[in-house]
Amino acid sequence: MASDARRAPFRFGPRLRRALCGRAGWGGLALQALFAALLIWLGYEILANASANLKAQRIASGFGFLSQTAGFGVSQSLIPYSESDTYARVFLVGLVNTLVVAAVGIVFATLIGFAVGIGRLSRNWLVARISGGYVELVRNLPLLFQILFWYLAVLGALPAPRQSISLFEQVFISNRGLVIPRPAPHDGLAVFLVAIGVALAAALVLGFYARRRLFREGRPMTIWPAVLGLLIGLPLIAVLAFGAPFSFEIPRLRGFNFAGGLRVAPEFVALALALSTYTAAFIAENVRAGILAVPRGQMEAGESLGLSHGATLRLIVVPQAMRVILPPLTNQYLNLTKNSSLAVAIGYPDLFSVFAGTTLSQTGQAIEIIAITMGVYLLISIATSVAMGFYGRRVNRSLGR
Amino acid sequence: MMKPVFVVAAAAVALGSQAAAAQTLKTVKERGALSCGVSQGLPGFSTPDDKGNWTGLDVDICRAIAAAVFNDPTKVKFVPLSAKDRFTALQSGEIDVLSRNTTWTLSRDTSLGVNFTGVTYYDGQGFLIRKSLNVNSALELNGASICVQTGTTNEQNVSDYFNGNQMKYELIAFGTADETIKAYESGRCDVFTSDISQLYSIRLKLAAPGDHVVLPEVISKEPLGPLVRHGDDQWFDIVKWTLFAMINAEELGVTQKNVDDMAKSTKPDLKRMFGADGNLGEQLGLTKDWVARIVKAVGNYGESFDRNVGAGSKLGISRGLNQLWNKGGIQYAPPIR
Structure with a gap:
């Protein structure tokens, strides 16, 4: 090439710039390696220093505490737990509680968020104003305040267990939570589950068939009565032939609280409610932005094809809007998960409360516990954004981009 | 060209907390106020009144230390802490002493890098x-x-x-x-x-x-008392002997009212206590009149107890275990000599 004829003078500035942008040869690589090495050394220095300082002040360190007995009770746990379990078990209990409340919160926040976001663009004056009012009210109040509001409002409105509201003496609502009968499995359960599985499979096959016919012959086919019949009929036949799949253990008031049955604690309800309504307000704005980003002509095109307003939204506008909605939606999911750590204010035993709270103050090993907790929130967040990124790529592919 | 910066930064991290831990008294004097960790509002022990003045049995310990150091019980910066955050605040050096109805247990004493200095209240x-x-x-x-x-x-x-x-x-x-x-x-x-x-x-x-x-x-059993960080024995002694001074003052009949008269006493134990004989105060790193300063500021242990949690307060808790050892309780302080 022409540049071979004359060597460019060596200039450090541009070279460093190129090196840090990752486009220069060995020199750049060496600089980057040096920088990485410095970072690692700094990290090591901080760790070594912290460890030396802890030792000098005789503060316990290391991860041995994880196998010690916790010795305190946790009010709600989806996995078996007793006081004689270890701190590692406490960690798992808290992690599961965090994941559950985050998952429930994400589902409801998405549903409410999409409904409100679309509602804000509604041609119906009242729906649009109510949706707008919801967004402005909810997103402008601090979340901690909303969590406490739902908790104390829910608790304050509910009676004590002895005066609990009962539905047919089966379901009880009190300030100790919602207690429902717990299903206990019987012999007929296996057949019952198989029947449901067969019904689901048949419904899916029917759905595929209907879709293919729609694309081949251009005629929609009404399948929901058949699906409904399958889903109710098959399990019903199984029950009639092989007996009930399970019986219900009815909760009974014994002493202070209900014994038996399944209980949904008010802490969980309040936290899930606050997290989903709060995050929904932000999701609603993302959805609105996404829909507005789709050119108006798309809507008009859909309507000129004879599609209804709803069908145009569902089939044409929202799929294109998803491209814009997804990245900020991921942010909101991450926010919701991280915000669930406010649970400690209302006594919901999430990871932050039982592990970075109780366990930390009992063992005093702040550095290890905070490091583990941060690592876990980081992992959850990264997993969420990887999953959303995967979904985002699918959306883009289906739009041919 | 980058390296020295990192070395300095790392050195600062490495030396920072050590330097702060060793000379608490000096740090407190330079700051001009004692930084004292208290509860977020527990009437009788540590609670702010409607004018923002902190009162309570735990607060009196902070004020007594400030009186001993500065001869001014108001030179205290109160840091309200939740039960969960209290030890971290002490370990990190945010506070000089934690006086927050904290139970003395073996695991806390050994694994948190703290020392309990005594028992201000025997609880359960x-x-x-x-x-x-x-x-x-x-x-x-x-x-x-x-x-x-x-x-x-x-x-x-x-x-x-x-x-x-x-x-x-x-x-x-x-x-x-x-x-x-x-x-x-x-x-x-x-x-x-x-x-x-x-x-x-x-x-x-x-x-x-x-x-x-x-x-x-x-x-x-919940013996409650103040705590300090590991690594500064002089400060540990000052906090420990502040409480002992209050208990000894009660035992010898020294009160907020009669402290000036008692200071002139010729009784040997009172002479030692008020610095007329020996240099016990200076040995602690304080002044000769340290006990007089403490008692003038907050009274003796019994007066503080009565005013905050006992008969003279809304709580009306009886002395019980917290009565002096020679009156049927278990409050006992080593002698000032």
């Missing part, structure tokens, strides 16, 4: 319950929902007590005392558990204190 854990539930004993609490503040010794005590008596319970732990009280008041729990002194204090905060009763069982 109990239960607060609504009278309307007609419960007369903690042994009738099978199946109860219990509210507790997280980060306390109370959580494990409940577990020990209920399992020991083959009873079931539901423990709901909240981040701060106020959140715990609110949940108890709203009916989320049948029982509120804490140290008994706190139960009396919290009962005053409830809308209708008369509707709640403290059950007779005491399920644990």
